[in-house]
Amino acid sequence: MKSAIRLRHLGLLCLISAASPAVFPAFAQSGKMVTQSPTARSGLSYADIVDLADRTPLVANVRIRNIIALKSEQAGSVPAGHKRLYVEADVTGLIRGEAGIAPLVTYLYDAPLDARGKIAKLKKAQVILFARPGGRPGEIQLIAPDAQIPATPAEVDRVKAVLSALVAPHTPPRILGLGDAFHVAGTVAGEGETQIFLRTENGDPVSLSILRRPGQAPHWAVALGEIMDEAARAPEPGTLLWYRLACTLPATLPPRAVRSLSVQDAEAARADYGVVIAALGPCGRTRATS
Structure with a gap:
């Protein structure tokens, strides 16, 4: 009941229904893309980081405050072996984003299930998000289902270095x-x-x-x-x-x-x-x- 009240208060019951892909287009094609655990991956290649960062308007370091697992009738189409979550996170650092970002953001994330059908512990996890602004204040959309990665010091440094290279004078063209x-x-x-x-x-x-x-x-x-x-x-x-x-x-x-x-x-x-x-x-x- 508490989850439903929270979602209704935020005006998101309609957003996470069958119409949710229209509001969160990054998830409309989630079946075509690979999703990754935010805590299991800490060794992305240089190419992986650039792929995520190259055309991303918003990159932020956040601390997950709360997650709500959506029921099947709310979640819409979700890849097999995953659970769609509604995530609330506190922004602890803005790495890229000319328009700024709200101190508290919300977004949808397809979390992989382990062998027991459980999701990894996400509450209080520090992660980096590659996203775009959503349709409402504080809402964001991940640019890809795996656009949430662990915010280890090494990953934060690599992401910052890649973003600096992308905007440097005389940067190599695509x-x-x-x-x-x-x-x-x-x-x-x-x-x-x-x-x-x-x-x-x-x-x-x-x-x-x-x-x-x-x-x-x-x-x-x-x-x-x-x-x-x-x-x-x-x-x-x-x-x-x-x-x-x-x-x-x-x-x-x-x-x-x-x-x-x-x-x-x-x-x-x-x-x-x-x-x-x-x-x-x-x-x-x-x-x-x-």
Whole structure:
């Protein structure tokens, strides 16, 4: 009875009925995404953190004050093995949010069940939320069902570092795909250079350069500008530029990228592109993305 009174007082009985996906669109597709326990995961990869933070308008550190498990008729569609919760949390720190945030926030969360059909202890847990403002004051919507992660000191530091990189001057643009590739053979066997242009969301120029010299390992670099200068280097793993490349570029050079090259130059460009992909390594995502 107390739960029903609280929800009715907040005007949320209609919100958590069958109409709830319209108010909380992040949960409308919850069956297509992976949900995670807020306390069990503390080892998200760098790519996971950037995936969550990249387009999130609101990131906050909160302490869960209260949870209310919704009845099946209130919860709507919930993924198997999960329980939909109505969560009240006190904001202990705003990490991102130009419009600010209320000191007490409420949101819906699909908590995974353990082997006994129970949810992990959440009350008083400190978590980081990746969210957007909801339809009423104090309401927020998680951007994904797993957009609640443990607020360990390490995770807080990593989230802050990622957000700082995302808004830093001259931050690497989002990569949409590959443009044209060009290859020039050298004057001696085993010498040559390939340049591959990338398509970016904001139109800023980004290109890859792979240089081969006889008796040396191939050298590659990335340029964020019109000119590939001598200071250009390959990105360090675990940086935003590395993420933009490793998590976006296709495994092989598509035919359209080498359509203007001779057969021999196209083969050389594909081999040089393979050097880049091998050096970047796997993206390292551990969570599903929509």
